[in-house]
Amino acid sequence: MYCGVDLGSRNVKIALMDSREELKFFKFDTITFYREHGRLEDGQLAVDLSALLPPSTRPRVVVSTGYGRQTVALKGARTIPEIKAHVLGAIHFTGLSDFTLLDLGGQDSKVALVRGGRLVDFQTNDKCAASTGRYLENMAAVLNITLDELSRYYENPVDLSSTCAIFGETELIGKVVEGHPISSLAAGVNYTIFKRIRPMLQRLYSEILVFTGGVARNTALRKILARELGVQVMVPENPQYTGAVGCCVEARLRSPD
């Protein structure tokens, strides 16, 4: 049994992979995970995984990744860079070796170019949350709709500036006042994300775009990406677990047998 842990900014995602490559997924709120299940031992984060996972779980190798690994090292785990974890996970999920990976997570966005199964170039967002899950959550709250509802609309978008997740709210409220329908407002929000990541995607272009991270569940954004870039957009079944699965793949690769 291999265990992959993705210490994300919003959620900690855990994937378990058995010898037949069967996967199981678990998700914890990041703050709760650190506060209730972690303690600091010799400058490392010790987490009793057996208390969190089903009783029969005996992970042989634990590999971790994610933002958290820069501030805390998970005790007993090997750590790998986030982009590597996502690329490995995307390859595992899709079986592809040439593609562009787009990962939109809670607070950051990454684009990676994969050729021959290897990471050859990557870009990340600048220090700003404007193209991430956090931005979508804020905007859905402003419109008083759910994330699912928000992710349905991509036609007739209102024009929103794509610069800031906070000022975006004010701008959106302005559009509400102008009387635009919810569908156009939501489509505008989804388009802002696209505008923000478009330069990275054009620089690292492939005909196939593998879209991962929590934001990949946004169906409107998938449609926008396919329509605007003329690419085939592939979203794995559990896109938010791509990093954790990549860690399992790494654990299996590095395991002695």
Place this chain on the structure above:
Amino acid sequence: MKSRRVGITTTVPVEVIYAAGCIPVDLNNIFITGPNPGELVEEAELAGYPRNVCAWIKGIYSTVLRQGDIRTLVAVTQGDCSNTHALMETLELAGVEVIPFAYPFDRDRDLLTLQIEKLMDRFGVDWAAVNRARERLDRIRRKVWEIDRLTWQENLVGGWDNHLYQVNCSDFKGDPDAFEREVDEFLHRLKEAGPRREEIRLAYIGVPPIMDDLYDYLEERGARVVYNETQRQFTLPFATEDLVERYRLYSYPYGIFYRLEDITREVKKRNVQGVIHYAQSFCFRQIEDLIVRQKLNLPILTLEGDKPNRLDARTRMRLDSFIEMLR
């Protein structure tokens, strides 16, 4: 009346300042090596400098105000950045004497000669004195070139030391004799050093980093900077004894295409596997990144730094991925 200590905003022909018996002070170095550079940036912001302006400019501003004995400043008005203009004006407002120096955009020899001679007039020195100063400084420069050679060719020197000794050649720390002793001692210590084992060789291009833990962080992960572009330029690594020609060959103030000639040559010679392109937040050089990416045929990681600080989590994650990619 010029003060004895003369501030400089970037590398200028320091031979002129030394020839006049004055002490050049590279304000960047004083700012960044001070006990609390972040506080200096904040001070400038309190004075009214916008938040979204280069932290180096803000740091220099507060440094001059705090170092009460720097009442003269040689400021590079062309060949660095336009923020320097407002820096000059705000310091002039504070009573500092500002001497402009312009590197001609097209590297025109006549214009550069004129600029250097105007600077000589301001300091009341002739060519004989300037050339004597050059000969003195060249003895130190040659030793620092050796440190650079030992970095890439003999693998004896880490990225930070390579950065530090070269960057200090902008003003020779205001005391060439003492700096030369430091260089000698360092070279002496290297005689006992064994070759370093980092497997990945990197180039660092762009202005020197505002964070001080980059080189160590890379080396802990098995990657070493064997070429610091701008820092090496500060040592004027050119064989000619013609002072004007030296500052004409010097690449930093002259546009990205001329800089790329030097970069392309050096990354090849030094067998570099990947390039870190550092650009300061809000700097026009961030635009030039797109040219660097088109012209350099090597993997490039673009780093951005704002406030003086340690590497942040996001930058560390990006460095990790870059190193992993090059492996």
